[in-house]
Amino acid sequence: MKDYFKKTDFILDFLYFYYCGNRYQGRGFMTWNPEEGFHLQALLDSQVKPIEKIELGKVHLPSKSDIFSIRMRPRDYDWAIVPNISLSEMNKLYIQNKYLSINFERVVFCESVKPGSNENFWAGSALYETQSKLRLSDTVHTNIRINDQDIERDPRISGIFYEDDTQRKLIGRFIDNKQLKLYWKLPKELWSKAEAWKWSIAIQDVLSIWFGETIGLLQREFLRGSQKVTEIRCKGKFSTLGLLSPFGNLPFNKDAFISMAEFFIRDPSKADICRRILWQLLEASNQQSQQAQELLLSTILEASLRSLDNRPFSPKKDNSWNVGKSLESFFKTYLPSDEWKDICKQVMKEHCYLRDRNAHPDWLFNQSGRFSDEEQRKSLDSMILLSRFYGYMILALAGFKDLLPNFPPSHQTWNAAATITVTSNSNPENAFPDLHILGEMSDLGKLTKQLSQAKTYHERTIIWRDFKRGIN
Numbered sequence: 001m002k003d004y005f006k007k008t009d010f011i012l013d014f015l016y017f018y019y020c021g022n023r024y025q026g027r028g029f030m031t032w033n034p035e036e037g038f039h040l041q042a043l044l045d046s047q048v049k050p051i052e053k054i055e056l057g058k059v060h061l062p063s064k065s066d067i068f069s070i071r072m073r074p075r076d077y078d079w080a081i082v083p084n085i086s087l088s089e090m091n092k093l094y095i096q097n098k099y100l101s102i103n104f105e106r107v108v109f110c111e112s113v114k115p116g117s118n119e120n121f122w123a124g125s126a127l128y129e130t131q132s133k134l135r136l137s138d139t140v141h142t143n144i145r146i147n148d149q150d151i152e153r154d155p156r157i158s159g160i161f162y163e164d165d166t167q168r169k170l171i172g173r174f175i176d177n178k179q180l181k182l183y184w185k186l187p188k189e190l191w192s193k194a195e196a197w198k199w200s201i202a203i204q205d206v207l208s209i210w211f212g213e214t215i216g217l218l219q220r221e222f223l224r225g226s227q228k229v230t231e232i233r234c235k236g237k238f239s240t241l242g243l244l245s246p247f248g249n250l251p252f253n254k255d256a257f258i259s260m261a262e263f264f265i266r267d268p269s270k271a272d273i274c275r276r277i278l279w280q281l282l283e284a285s286n287q288q289s290q291q292a293q294e295l296l297l298s299t300i301l302e303a304s305l306r307s308l309d310n311r312p313f314s315p316k317k318d319n320s321w322n323v324g325k326s327l328e329s330f331f332k333t334y335l336p337s338d339e340w341k342d343i344c345k346q347v348m349k350e351h352c353y354l355r356d357r358n359a360h361p362d363w364l365f366n367q368s369g370r371f372s373d374e375e376q377r378k379s380l381d382s383m384i385l386l387s388r389f390y391g392y393m394i395l396a397l398a399g400f401k402d403l404l405p406n407f408p409p410s411h412q413t414w415n416a417a418a419t420i421t422v423t424s425n426s427n428p429e430n431a432f433p434d435l436h437i438l439g440e441m442s443d444l445g446k447l448t449k450q451l452s453q454a455k456t457y458h459e460r461t462i463i464w465r466d467f468k469r470g471i472n
Contacts (some may be wrong), residue, residue, distance in 0.1 A: 001032070001109070001232060004127060004219050008032040014216050015042055015072040020065070022049040023096065030074070031108075034269055035235030037105040040070070040082070044098045054092045062086045066464075078227070080109045105234040113228045121167070121185045122196035124222040128180040128204060131238040132459050136160045137254040140173045162254050169171065170258065195265050197222055198227075202264035205271075206257055209278050209394060212245025212456060214238050239282045242456050243384055244297065246391030248408065249458050256400070264399040273307050274394045281387060290379065291358055291370075297383050298354035299345070300390060305330060315408065324348055328415075334396035335403060341406045347389050350382040381410050417460040418451055418467075 009031050016025035028042025044345055085104050087095075094101055115130065140157040143150055157172030157280050160182075161432055168190075172182030174320040182203065186196050206217040207372040221245055222229045264271040284296035305310065305326040331344045357379075365371045388407050408414075454460045 001230070004232065005034055007034075012040075012042065012073040013073050013075055014060070015040075015070055017068055017070040019068050019095075020051060022051075024049075024100075026098075026100070030072070032232070034235055037103060038082070038107055038232075039103050040100065042100045044095065044100060046098065050096060051092050054089055054096070056089045056093070058089070076111075078110045078112055080107055081106055107192075107232055109230045109232070111228055111230075112226055113223070115226045119225075120188055122188060122191060122193065122222070122224070122347070123183075123185050124196065124199065124220065125181065125183045125222040126203065127218045128182070128202035128207070129216040129218055130178045130180060130211075131240060132454075133174075133177045133457065133462070134158070134180070134207070134211055134212075135252060135254050135462065137257075140271075160254050160257075162258055164258075166312070168258075173294075191315050193224060198265050199261070202261040202271075205264055205275055205278070206260045209260075209274070209391075210247050210250070210252065210257065211458065212241035212247065213242075214282065220445070239286055240456050241281055241285050243380070243389040243411070244281055244293075245286050245456065245458070246277070246387055246394060248388060248391070249461065250391075259400070260395075267397075270308075270397045273304055274397060276307075277304060277390050277394060281390065290376070291361065292356040294379060294383060295358040297386055298351050298358070301327070301351045301386070304390075304393060330396075335392070337402070337404065339405055343389070343407070347386065350385050354379065354382050354386070355453065375411075377412060384408060384411060417464045 002093065009029060012028050012030055014025070014027055016023060018024075024044050024158055026042045026044035028040060030038055030040045031065075032038055066086045068086075069084060072080045072082070074080050077297070080102050085102070087102075091102055092283050118217055128397055136158040138161050140159040142157060144152040157174055159171060162168075162170045164185055165184070168187060169185040170182060171184075172180060175181050182200075184199055186199065200217060204215050204217045206237070216233075216238070218233055218235065219229050264274070280300050280303070284293045285297065287293045302323050305323060306321075307327055308330070309321065311318075311321045311326075327344060331340055357375075362370050369375065383409055392403060393404070451460055452464045454463055
């Protein structure tokens with residue numbers, strides 16, 4: 001598919017899938033819309049085997065046996081596959097009538113291409129969408145020229161260029177404010193085909209953790225010999241962590257970024273814990289009530305430690321494991337410096353505070369009550385500290401050594417991104433306004449609107465810095 005953002009129709013000359021031990025096949029067509037995903041309609045062959053039981057309206061959770069894949073032969077492609085989808089009871093009823101109508105969010109296409117000139121490397125690319133304008137480590141200089149005359153130069157676009165001694169290479173830039181295009185190359189002697197295919201996903205996860213917002217992988221391509229494999233994904237919903245961002249406002253570092261991406265591929269068990277930390281942080285930030293935020297945020301610690309120690313929850317009391325002992329063991333293994341001793345105690349204290357106040361809640365507004373101003377401020381500081389500690393957990397699990405604690409002070413001491421005060425106007429009410437002042441007021445109005453729409457501290461900082469550059 002040449003243009004991700006263009007609605008497209010596909011003719012399917014052949015398709016088949018296996019479900020409940022039976023094979024179904026037919027032909028049909030498929031449509032693509034970047035906002036809604038894929039929709040497939042197909043007529044199945046007459047030799048359709050009946051599905052033994054269809055229970056319309058019954059509540060049940062899908063099991064592994066309900067998951068299947070559809071293999072297709074779209075016109076102009078070698079093959080395509082719809083991975084890991086499930087059938088609703090209504091879909092099953094359609095199949096009984098030799099018809100399939102189903103929606104899904106992603107498809108993997110394969111087409112034949114001319115083999116690349118360098119057979120010693122895996123090569124690929126990926127297109128991502130971001131919610132905000134991210135600041136990467138390198139600057140992209142864009143020149144606009146008419147004939148031999150330079151008209152405009154724009155150095156404000158950020159990008160990344162990385163290459164190491166193994167000839168591993170990553171290069172990319174924002175093609176507009178919120179769409180990032182990356183190209184990568186990996187030596188085959190150091191990376192397997194499966195690992196190379198996962199590179200784009202690892203980049204997505206690391207960027208999401210680093211900048212504290214969901215980064216959407218829209219499309220990824222992978223060259224393997226004479227075949228090009230392309231995965232197309234529907235646009236997803238964006239979420240931002242705001243004050244709960246695990247890395248806070250840490251400046252982007254491409255060496256650390258590459259190391260984290262490699263960790264997400266090489267160590268899948270620990271990387272899965274890091275991903276789940278991110279997912280639950282996002283879930284917490286999306287909650288409407290602070291009570292739900294606190295509970296979800298506090299339980300991340302126990303879930304992470306239980307997963308690392310392989311100690312699932314048991315309804316029977318087990319005195320051989322508890323969060324405190326496991327946390328101390330984590331610090332000894334991953335954060336052994338003496339500077340972390342007080343942090344270990346503080347993390348445990350804030351974890352218990354947020355967990356216990358929601359396990360034994362009240363709805364009181366008086367002093368020490370759940371909704372009192374004092375407790376609300378204390379709770380916010382606890383959530384910020386825990387979220388930052390989860391960032392250190394991720395870095396420690398990723399193999400970073402000699403990490404030192406650097407936690408923000410209480411949010412009550414933070415400075416505002418911008419302070420706007422109202423002053424009295426000494427001019428007569430009917431005086432004609434100064435045009436220069438109007439221009440400044442117009443810029444100030446834009447600044448105020450942008451700051452009010454910004455969802456993270458990082459976004460507000462960037463907006464304020466750009467505004468100061470403009471007036472200087």
